[in-house]
Amino acid sequence: MDPKTYAEAGVDIGKADAFVARLKLASRREGHRRLWPACGGYAAIYPVHGDLGIALTTDGVGTKLLVAIEEGKLQTIGIDLVAMCVNDLLCVGATPAAFLDYYATGKLDEKASDNLISGIIAGCDQAGMLLVGGETAELPDLYQHGHFDLAGFAMGTVSRPSLLSGENLKPGDKLIGISSSGIHSNGFSLARKLIAVDSPFWKALLIPTAIYATPVMVLLNEYPGSLKALAHITGGGWTNIMRPNKNLAYVIEDHLAVPELMKFMADKISLEEMYKTFNMGMGLCAMAAEEHVDRVIAAFKANKFEAKVIGEISNKKPSLTIRGLENGKEIKLPVPGK
């Protein structure tokens, strides 16, 4: 039987959220008051000198790894790793600076590691950051059968005036959808169960995650104030739209093209589950006041991304409402972490 939800596929988002919440409580010490508030918790920001803060984030690529291993195609999974971290950094308004990777495997394979590292370097080049270090761990009894794990750690710099905090979002601001390159690196424990290895969509699973650094840097540097917030659509799908400010109502009325592989999966599970798990064609949601919308769209289009207004912020009760769907129904998603 095909799994119908992400939990049935073996990933319990609720429990993972609870753990993150506990972690926050446990670590909320005196010293944490020093940290600057950052958009949606996408990165922590540690102040180091006057208006200069250091943005820090870490991520992995989830079980997209297993698809790459099964396909024997490790050349681009490093791009995914960098993308998952750097897109989070961008959401707080930081300029990507340095990246480190943690690569753990049962038995080091030179060809595999060359391919992985090449992808990481390609991703860093796309993001304008330097690969400054990493750890390669051979753990013979922990990883087996060519398995390995990858984690990434990204550092960026941000000046307090250009920090994106999401605090100044207000009703009337526009939501601008930016196209994804495909499934990116989320929802794979479910996708791997819904898409068979011999499916025409199987290979599309490995398309590298889009890196949004170039257009975002153009906007932050050349048009300061044009972006009010950015939401990287990562684990948790479209619930991420609410992360920059959980006290607002977000209403979606229009849509970017949904990738074929997601349409295929949508025939097997509920549309609500799809939007809670996958990016549904939108890898990043930019938020801007109406007068800056054209500028924001132009910056992304100049870098080959599709971009258009898909909705706006309203003064209703905090929520995310998705309209304009093919089946004519309306979806409401829960505020994450509440």
Next chain:
Amino acid sequence: MDPKTYAEAGVDIGKADAFVARLKLASRREGHRRLWPACGGYAAIYPVHGDLGIALTTDGVGTKLLVAIEEGKLQTIGIDLVAMCVNDLLCVGATPAAFLDYYATGKLDEKASDNLISGIIAGCDQAGMLLVGGETAELPDLYQHGHFDLAGFAMGTVSRPSLLSGENLKPGDKLIGISSSGIHSNGFSLARKLIAVDSPFWKALLIPTAIYATPVMVLLNEYPGSLKALAHITGGGWTNIMRPNKNLAYVIEDHLAVPELMKFMADKISLEEMYKTFNMGMGLCAMAAEEHVDRVIAAFKANKFEAKVIGEISNKKPSLTIRGLENGKEIKLPVPGK
């Protein structure tokens, strides 16, 4: 048959070194010239503002994890994780600031994750740093049977004048051995094969790795210039002593007490292999000009570490010579990465 070397235990240090070397070549781009030279490559240092640099490093705890899992004792493995990263940061003269963890498991277990995070927070408290974030990944098909992996990322700040680069070390400078708390987090793939679960030494494997932040910060802040270099004795054992400056000869004549569990293992494999793999009672080697030796020793002793002069730097050909061993023999270890 018991393994006689680290390679027989499944870990090929040579190949891992080759990979690190390739990584360095591959990433040696234009932008890397901006990075500051740092003692022994223990951390990368990214300059952000005038004399202010950001030190970055990542590490894991190796297969010490598997001992913790087998024992069902996860309370202190987080201390090891922080220690492995923070001791590296100290070696470049950085002040520990922020820590992030990557925790990947097959199925999130609340008790296990509570224990892990408690240990990480305890380690951060010891090191005077903040746990500012992390990633908890549920990867159902990658980790099995209660297995998981942990990686840590640490950020510190360093001002250019207090940077430890190892460049000003010279013949006559003293090597000061600082006691370890036990095996720390290195050589476990070998140790797990030499020490049986029912051995009296098994439980000693889990003693948390010492964190040297407090005495090192006293020396860096209150007695600037007193430390010329620090070598964290980590993977590769005593070959780490040569990392701060590979153009010098290091001669060891005296020794700290060797932990019983290492004496037990030394009956089964060669002493050379022991010194290439384990810390042999010395978790950190501080290097100082003769006039600062008493000050350095006093700072560590005030924090309950054993500390004494164990040797000095000579003007011979680059090498590490270990004398004063019980069997009267002399060991020479190869310069790492050469």
